[in-house]
Amino acid sequence: MKKIENPKPTDTKIQTKILTSILESSEDAFINTSIDGLITSWNKGAEQIYGYSDKEVLGKPISILESPTSAGEMQELTELIEQGDRIHHYETLQLRNDGKIISASLTLSPIIDASEKLISILIIARDITKSKETEEKLQKIEEKFRKTKETYNVAMEHTRQIIYDYDLRTDKCIWAGAIEEVTGYSFGEFQRLGKNVWVLNITQTNMNRLDGDCCDEEAVEFKEEFKMRKKDRTFICVENGGICFKDHEGHPYRTVGVLKDITTQKGTEATLAKIDILRKQEIHHRIKNNLQVISSLLNLQADQFSNRECIKGSEVLEAFRESQNRVISMALIHEELYKGGELDTLDLSSYIKELAENLFFTYRLSNTDISLKTDFEENLFFDMDYAVPLGIIVNELVSNSLKHAFAERDKGEISIKFCRENIGECRNDIEESKNEECKSANFILTVSDNGVGIPENLDFENLDSLGFQLIFSLVEQLDGEIELKRNNGTEFTIKFIVAEYNCPI
Structure with a gap:
């Protein structure tokens, strides 16, 4: 076995210089204290962390680094070291020279001599203020997210809503929210069965069941309503609304939306x-x-x-x-x-017929047999803006015929005709005009009789008669025109146009 020689004094000096260089270049604080708690060494890292130069702190008690909330803490840690404990990454609050409180992580190690006697304590301190602030921010964000998630889940359950994220490329759908409350299926059942459990239970809808076609060529947002059968076979009304995402070529690849139970609302x-x-x-x-x-x-x-x-x-x-x-x-x-x-809206044909019959009953000419002939197009409906003036016009014209047209005659006939002429985009073909709206429609009302007629020399437009004044005023109100024919009696023709008239189906 080769005997290891004692290191030369020059080697020890070199090692000491290397160690000193390492300590000085470190961003951590390396602080050495005596058994009685006085600072005996102080590196550049300690100066940067605490703001003291070595001249300011050497010989001072280590307690000057304690914050007001941690007074006496360094003494307690020293006692633990004396008892043989080691302290690693102990987090505490400490005080800088400028009075600022910082968060520090402390590691305390005993320094012993050859006889294993404790001669000093090495404190390695690291400033963790920024990391603690980041950690606290993260905790706050996580707490906020947790509360938001809880609130969101409660809101989803109470408002009976389900959120989905459907990837058309992978044909996979993620569901969340009040699944069981809305559908009757547990979350596990719903996730296992997939979107088909939803699609197969849709009974009435005008959408294409989440297959991507709900996003047409232009629309980005969509909203549809349909009926859905729950697990217990009962039906609910559901609203589906969301956003369709498209790629650069305009092809949909993802839909994100909310399914809401609107049965109560409906x-x-x-x-x-x-x-x-x-x-x-x-x-x-x-x-x-x-x-x-x-x-x-x-x-x-x-x-x-x-x-x-x-x-x-x-x-x-x-x-x-x-x-x-x-x-x-x-x-x-x-x-x-x-x-x-x-x-x-009012069925004007039915109304005019009843109105005329009422006038015949009111006047009841004793010695004259007067008949009423009507020719009405079916299903002509008008709102009151048209029904009221048309009713008064018919009332005046029929009353005038009953009073004056059949003097000294034993019989006669009054005729009322009302029909529509299709113009604009309306079509004559009934099948083609179903479910479409006309831009405008021209209507013709004709009231005639085969009585004595109005004399040729009588200007009916300037008659001093309240009835005719009403007629001309109401025709003007309809933005129409009136024409009189005096052949074989009297015939009044009123023409007017109704904009945005709904074609009958």
Whole structure:
């Protein structure tokens, strides 16, 4: 065995210089203290961490580095070392020269002599302030994320929503949220069965079931509603809304969306719709009743005048009757709206026919047999902006014929014709026009009689008659035109255009 010679003094000096160089170049603090806690050595790293030069701290107690919250801590650590313990990476708060508190990681090691007697303590300190701040930030972020996730999960469960992320390229879908509450399937069942458990249970939808076609060539966002069968075979209404991601060529490769149970919402909407229908019906019913009251009052007032000998057969009674008929024409509109299924639009053909029959009953010419001929196109529906003026026009023209057209005649005929002419984008072919909207439609109302007619020398546009003044005013309101033919009686033709008229199906 080769005997190892004792190192030469020069070798020891070299090793000492190397060690000293290492200690001085280290960013960690290397601090040596005596048994009684006085600082005996101090490197550059310690100066950078604590802000003291070696001249300021040598011979000073190590306790000057203690923060107010850790007073006496260094003495306790020294006692542990004296008892034979070693301390590694002990984290604490310490005080810099400028009064700033820093986080430090301390490692304490005993320095013993040849007789294994403790002669000093080496403290290696590392500034971990930045890493602790980063750690605290991360903890706060994690805590915030955890709380957000908890809130999100609670929100998803209470709002009955499911989030999905579907990759069209791999045909894999990730689900999260109130899966069991919405579908009746547990999360494990839903994840195991995949998207097919959802797709196969969709019963009514106008979308293409998450196969990527829900993203058309232009749309990025989408929203659809459909019915879905749950695990217990009951049905719910579901809203599917989300975003479609596309590659540089415009091909969809991923959809992210939210499936929401809107069964309660749909039920509420249906209830509100019924309430709205009942409300409108009640409004039309009350208006009709109020107009009938006005008509009755006019009738009573006319009866008061009829008892006076000087007024019988005068224009006053005729004015009362005409006013009464005008009120009734408006009351009939609200009666039709109240009785019919539609509350905003009126079947004008049915309304005009009833209005004319009411006028025939009102005037009841005793010695004249007058018949009514009607020719109406079916399913012509108008809102009140058109129905009211058209009703009053028919009332005035039919009343005028009943009063004046058949004087000294024993029979006659009044004819009413109402039809539509397709223009714009409307088509004559019924099948082609289904489910489409017309840009505009031209309508023709014709009221005629085979009576004595209006004399040629009479300018009907300038007659001093309230009835004709009403007719011209209402035709102008419809933005229409009126034409009179005097051949074989009297024929009035009113033409008007309705923009955005829905073609009947």
